[in-house]
Structure formats: C-alpha cells, structure tokens
Amino acid sequence: MSDQHRVHLARAARPAYDALEAFATTVGDLAAEAGIDARLREMALIHASQLNGCAYCVRVHSDRAAKAGVSFDHLAQIPVWRESSVFTERERAALELTESFVFIHEEGVSDEVYDRVGGILSEEEYVALSWLLVSINAFNRIAIAGRYPVPERRGAPPTT
Known part of the structure; x- marks a missing residue:
C-alpha cells in the first residue's frame, strides 16, 4: 500500500458523514429493539469488515466485540466460522447473511440463504x-478508499 495522501472523506464532507453516523445509530437502535445483542452485532460487523478488507473497521469492531463479551476464541474463529464449532445457530445465520451482503454483486441474497437464515432469525x-x-x-x-490507518495499540487490548 502506498503512503500517498488521500482525502479524508469524513472530514472533507462532514454533513454527509454525520448523516451516515446518524443512520448507523438508527440501525443500531433498530437492531437492539429487534433483539440483536451487541455480541452478535459486532461479530457480523467484524466479518463484513474482514471480507471487505477494512483493517480500520476490523480494529474498531474487534475492540467493541471484546467489550461486549465476545471471547477471544470467537474473534479468532470468525474468518473460519463454517469449520468452527464455537458458533451458535444464530451466530452462523448472521455470519452467512453477512457474506451475502458483502458479495451482493454475485447473486444477491440467494433463496437458499434467505430461507436458511429466515428459519433461524425472525423477520x-x-x-x-x-x-x-x-x-x-x-x-x-x-x-x-481513504486508507484510514490502524494506529499502533498502546497497552493491552480491551477485555470483557
């Protein structure tokens, strides 16, 4: 990755970024009201960030996941969730849906995924x-796009 300076989109268009943050708050509230707990939410957000290759967001949501009580084992196993036995049925459904949303351009959310996830999660x-x-x-x-850096961690990572 080059060290070329990139425009910081959040700072360059603050009103747009503020609107996105407000949107994120709204959907976070929606998730909480629907019964999506912080652990499940953060695991899905980490997995999306991993699949998209966003190191900055992986760090942010890994820290939040640890604070929400996601174990180190769960965090370490997210990329290989299909081969791991540490995840519940709900967690597996969330991680599978996450993959469909990240790779939406390939086939959308297939009928098979929709039916499988819909059989586990409520509407x-x-x-x-x-x-x-x-x-x-x-x-x-x-x-x-902005190549947001992941700062070096000083001290121990957050724990539960």
Whole structure:
C-alpha cells in the first residue's frame, strides 16, 4: 500500500458523514429493539469488515466485540466460522447473511440463504441485521478508499 495522501472523506464532507453516523445509530437502535445483542452485532460487523478488507473497521469492531463479551476464541474463529464449532445457530445465520451482503454483486441474497437464515432469525431480526450490514459496508468503503490507518495499540487490548 502506498503512503500517498488521500482525502479524508469524513472530514472533507462532514454533513454527509454525520448523516451516515446518524443512520448507523438508527440501525443500531433498530437492531437492539429487534433483539440483536451487541455480541452478535459486532461479530457480523467484524466479518463484513474482514471480507471487505477494512483493517480500520476490523480494529474498531474487534475492540467493541471484546467489550461486549465476545471471547477471544470467537474473534479468532470468525474468518473460519463454517469449520468452527464455537458458533451458535444464530451466530452462523448472521455470519452467512453477512457474506451475502458483502458479495451482493454475485447473486444477491440467494433463496437458499434467505430461507436458511429466515428459519433461524425472525423477520424483525433479519431486517435489522440487513440494515446493519448496509451500514458497515458503507463505512468500510469510506475507510478503505481513504486508507484510514490502524494506529499502533498502546497497552493491552480491551477485555470483557
């Protein structure tokens, strides 16, 4: 990656970024009201950020996940969730839906994924998680396009 200076989109168009943050707050509230707890939310946001290649957002949401009680084992296993036994059925559904939203250009949310996830999550949970994924994909693109740096961590990472 080059060290070329990039415009900081959040600072360059503050009203647009503020609107996106307000949107993120709204969908976060929607998720909480639907019963999507902080652990599940953060695991989905981490997975989307990993798949999109957004190091900045992976750091932010890994810290939040640890504070929400996501274990180190869960954090470490997110990229290989299909091969891991540490995830619940709900967590697996959320991670699978996350992949469909990140790779939406390939086949959208297929009928198979929709039916499988819809058999586990309520419609309200599905809708709320979908909006969370729309939000994180927007933030990932802003951070990646602007090459937001991940600062060196000073001290221990957050714990539960």
